[in-house]
Amino acid sequence: MLLFIAVGAPAAVSAKGVARIDIEHGRLTMALTAVGRQAGVDILYSETLVGERTGIALHGTMTVESALAKLLAGSGLGFHRTADDAIVINAASDSLPAAVATPIETIPEILVVGRHAQNGDIGRTEGDIQPYQVSSRRTIEDSHSDSIQDFTRKRLPANAQIASPAQDFVGGAGSTRSEINLRGLGPAQTLVLIDGRRMPSLPGLPYAFDQPDINGIPIDAVDRIETLTATAGGIYGPGATSGVVNIILRHDYRGAEISLTTGLTARGDAPEVRLEGRIGFTPDHGQTDVTINVSATRSGELRYGDRDFIARARRQSYANDPAAFLASLPVGNAINVFGSDQLVLKAQLGGAALGSTITSLPLGLIGDSAQRTALLVANAGGIDISLPDALGGARDDIVSRPRGQAILFNARHRFGSSGIEAFADVIDTRDDGRADGRAATLTNFIAGTNPANPFQQDVTLTFPLTGVAATQSTDIHILRYTAGLIAPLPRRWRANLEYTGGIAQRVQRTALNAPGDYLYLAYSYGQPYGGRQALDPFGNWADFVAALQSYSRTTFSLLDQTSHLGDATFRLAGPLLTLPGGTATVTLQAEDRREHVGASSYILSDTGSFMLDFGLPRIEQTTSTLAGEMRIPVSGSGGLLRNFELQLAVRRDVVRTILPATVTLFTPDPPPFVTRNSAFAYTVGARFQPIPAITLRASASTGILPPSIAQIGSSTFLASRSDPDPKRGGRPVGSEGEFTLVNGGSASLRPEQARSLSAGIIFTPFGDSGLRASADFTRIDKRDEIGPVPGLTIGALLADDNFYPGRIERGPLTAADAAMGFTAGPVTRIDLTTANIARSRLDAVDLTLDWPVSLRRSGDLRVYVNATLQPSYWQQAAAGLARRQRIGYSDGPLEWRGNGGVDWTLGALRLGLNGQFYASYLVASSSGTPASNAQLIAYQGSDRIPAQVYFDLTATYHFDRGGPVPHGTQVRFGVLDVFDQRPPTVTDPNTTGYSYYGDPRRRRFELTVAVPFGG
Secondary structure, three states, X not given: OOOEEEEOOOOOOOOOOEEEEEEOOEXXXXXXXXHHHHHOOOXXXXXXXXXXXXXXXXXXXXXXXXXXXXXXXXXXXXXXEOOOOOEEEEEOOOOOOHHHOOOOOOOEHHHOOOOOOOOOOEOOOOOOOOOEEEEEHHHHHHHOOOOHHHHHHHHOOOEOOOOOHHHOOOOOOOOXXXXXXXXXXXXXXXXXXXXXXXXXXXXXXXXXXXOOOOOOOOHHHEEEXXXXXXXXXXXXXXXXXXXXXXXXXXOOOOEEEEEEEXXXXXXXXXXXXXXXXXXXXXXXXXXXXXXXXXXXXXXXXOEHHHOOHHHHHHHHHHHHXXXXXXXXXXXXOEEEEEEOOOOEEOHHHOOOEOOOOEEEEEOOOOOOHHHHHHHHHHOOOOOOXXXXXXXXXXXXXXXXXXXXXXXXXXXXXXXXXXXXXXEEEEEEEEEEEEEEOOOOEEEEEEOOOOOOOOEOOOEEEEEEOOOOEEEEEEEEEEEEEEEEEEEEEHHHEEEEEEEEEEEEEEEEEEEEEEEOOOHHHHHHHOOOOOOOOOOOOOOOHHHHHHHHHXXXXXXXXXXXXXXXXXXXXXXXXXXXXXXXXXXXXXXXXXXXXXXXXXXXXXXXXXOOOEEEEEEEOOEEEEEEEEEEEEEEEOOOOOOOOEEEEEEEEEEEEEEEEEEOOOEEOOOOOOOOEEEEEEEEEEEEEEEEEEEOOEEEEEEEEEEEEOOOHHHHOEEEEEEOOOOEEHHHOOEEOOOOOOEEEEEEOOOOOOOEEEEEEEEEEEEOOOHHHOOEEEEEEEEEEEEEEEEOOOOOOHHHHHHOOOOOOOOEEEOOOOHHHHHOOOOOOOEEEEEOOOXXXXXXXXXXXXXXXXXXXXOHHHOEEEEEEEEEEEEEEEEEOOOOOOOEEOOOOOOOOOOEEEEEEEEEEEOOEEEEEEEEEEOOEEOOOOOOOHHHHHHHHHHHOOOEEOOEEEEEEEEEEEEOOOOOOOOOEEEEEEEEOOOOOXXXXXXXXXXXXXXXXXXXXXXXXXXXXXXXXXX
16 A cells, blocks of 8 residues: 555653664564654655565664664665654655655545544645645644644734734633634634544624634644645635644554643733643554543633733823823723813802813712812812722733633554554533623713712713622533544555534623612712612712612623534545656545534523523534545656646535524514525645755635625615605605615625635755745735625615616506606615625735754754745725725734744753744724724824734753653743733723733743653
8 A cells, every 4th residue: 555654652752862662573564653653753654665574673772763774774765854853764765855755645644554643634744835834743832832822823923813812802702712813814714623624613693603712622732733824725615715724633642641731920920720631552452542631721810900001001091192081081090070161169069160171089088078079179180090999990801711621532443454444533622711890880970960969060970890790701612523434445545434523612601790770860860769879979988889789780691502513524545646756646525514503592681670582593504525636746856847746626615504584673584595605616736846955836726705694694674764766756765665675694695705826935955954944925815705885875876776786676667656757666675785896815925944953962953933924915895996905004914923933952951942023013903994093093102013022931851861750751841921021002992901912921931741651
């Protein structure tokens, strides 16, 4: 069978690459498998190339290179390392450079003989035809990232995400879920896979299949992350318009290990604990392999009062634009008083004019009226802008607090020598998040007629509230299970039949207990309701706070939704023919995927007032797929087109959506309807070497993004009296009878179309053991994007309905109408729904550098850089309109984003320094109005947020000797943001006061101890 095998597992391997090797005389393929497992490396080879060769017995402690040299001696085979530290077995005469160190055959990894990987995709490398970026397990470990999302934000420059859901204090609802946004096109256009398979989509409100949450997966369970930052519909199907992130988990593992990670900031807050255990074993001498991974994560709180982000932003806003800042009625640690004109005390209090529209009183006053009046006069012209020491201020969470747990299970069984294998895989995670505060302040006016008001005019008061509770939480449970069979076929082909099912449940809760019940009359006009106490905010503060409690009420919301996934897949893969460059292979796939969100409820409750239960109907989406991918190694290492290889992938997807019909108001809803979209997508590419040190590659791909359920759904209601109708003498539309008005989405929408072009160069002047540099240009052009029709209003339609054909329907023109000079019948229906009308395009350049340098006795040095330049990304609402640039704005991708560093290894010790760079960006929003952007700039005092650089220092030590520390123990220590760099202040009142590219925890220490048992 001409199939490549990749084997490897973490073992008790020293930092010098030395491992205990124990293998018996037998087939060389089995010996290579054993070496990979025992040395903890991936070994790739062709079964046809290795053939029936036998290997010698090996026993002892040695490097993997030494073991392979002894095994392969006299066999006519050799080996070399790839850029991602795998080992490829090749004919002794071969000398493939790192840029093309891909196996001769490329088929889904799950079909590779002897490999325990569950990856349903072909194993991709950084030297592939398309510009993949591969993050190894070592890179992931050295990053000291909290989660997979945290890693992609720090180490994946093409991820243009600005703020994570945990940082979203407005719409995040306490969630700590993941969200990856390649190139800035939006999370819906980045496809996220686990082991080459889709996860259950996260149900969204009200009707959506959101990007799956992967933050529940422990990051130490990840073997590598393969990222493609270009359209890839021909390979991966709908939703891969901006790229794909495929997370490969660790399955090929023998032994047991337990690891504990603890983290704490330099200020002693935001603690974090992660406990993880894994075990890999065979119960029947190698016929069955089982791996189990369990983990639990807890993180502590980080409050606004623990950092000065908001406080600095408030002071800066006040200093730069005091008038606008005061107009926003800020809440401070005092009773702030605002008037629309000069404040004047009532006659019985002296009738003094304060000469200002603002003043304040300190909290906690218990003095008499004369004291309070004197303070109001003395404090005229100023207010307190410090951060309130309460919920709604210093006690709010800066980021949501995660709490997670996971169980990962994998088993694979080989049925004797038949070549048939069965496997099962389960991923069960919980990712629960919570955030307190952000809703507990009181702003209301007090009428001048209110006896409690010391002023002659109406005033507005702001002050912090105590004794209140405000909580948001989102609990996410993800379950995915896969079971399947792998079977050999004639002519060296293999087949895989599998079924994947699962659920994604999101339970979202909000609760607020605060004054509000009949508060308006009592507070504003001094008229207590229902025997409740009078309210006097200018009186005794303790009495006022106590009286407020009688007006408290609890508002509560609950959303509980579950999506269900069912995915049946059949794969065929094998060789086609032998060419000078190797064997051409093809992978064929048929798939039927179904997802639905069951009928659910969205409950809103106000204690003592109302409870509303909004029934959310069932939605469903099915995708039927036929796909194929060919890899054709046309030529070998000689000639002008050295190592010339072609890639062709084609795919046809039929997407069927079942959703509630047009939502109507005041009339019965019609039955659900079905939309059907089909699309053909392709990927074509090639690479070759004009000279041994240079590889050139280029590819073109297409893809689609089907209309979301929210985009398909529309709202319909009966309307009356609207704009004048010029075709009926100026009579208002609706004055002659109600008409139907349709807003929102449309069932006639087509999928958005994407096309990408990529071209790049890989430079490897010293072959696979030295410098590797690459540069790849990518352009993604999107057409038929869905959006509102610019300028589409009822008035515009009536003025020129020919410009918007089909959007106005009319009744018949009667003879009487014609006699009155009318030229059309009365309007019966107006369509204001969205259309496939917009377009966007982006250009990006991805740059990488990896340079390992041997210092001989002084160890090994590695210098690396990963950066993305995105000079252009524009959107156009419709043909002929201005193009809106998104790059460098506060709501768009950065022009430059990257990271780089240096690693030094000496024996068992490895030290690393990594720096993350984020370019300067504009304060203004690309979607903001000129007035709103001008205000943001005025608050900031500048039109730009400065560039940011953060450095992490890490150390890893492997204990490879005996003694009190178990052999193979690994200790990792990291100082994150080692220079305690403060994120730039952002004064936008809709943010949390700091640039989201920085970590609000600032300098942080993290320690991981991993102890193996057995092996």
